[in-house]
Amino acid sequence: MLALAVVAVKHVPADQVHSLYRRGKPVRLLQPGTHVVLPLVDRVGHRIDLGGRTLRFDASEAQSLHGTVYWQVLEPERADAVIDQADQLIRRNVLDALNADAAANQEEARREVAARLKSNLNQRLRERGVMVTRVELEAA
DSSP: OHHHHHHHEEEEOTTEEEEEEETTEEEEEEOSEEEEOOTTTEEEEEEEEOSOEEEEEEOOTTTTEEEEEEEEESOHHHHTTTGGGHHHHHHHHHHHHHHHOGGGGSGGGHHHHHHHHHHHHHHHHGGGTEEEEEEEEEEO
16 A cells, blocks of 8 residues: 555656646646645656757768757647657758758858757647757758
């Protein structure tokens, strides 16, 4: 009985939100603090970090570019559904945008390309609750 009581108490750190699932379906988000859940019925599906995250990428060999995308979750209720694929989603969008942008390989245009890339990513990711805060491009 004591073991069930211990399992029923969940603590969420200050910089996180946990999504609570009951029978495989999302029920609610657990905000930072201590919560009581139903043991053996409820489980934490995702631990969503609200702080910034980074993603390193390498563009195609023809462009010889690599860089870093800094992003964060703004709306955890929207991001919960895609948080497991967020890195792949961002990487795919970055590579698609860079392949479409011929100016990405020119030194003086790199800042403008990074700004366009950030804007493009935010247009695609905003409805998923994710925001790109900065993009840095570097020549390989």
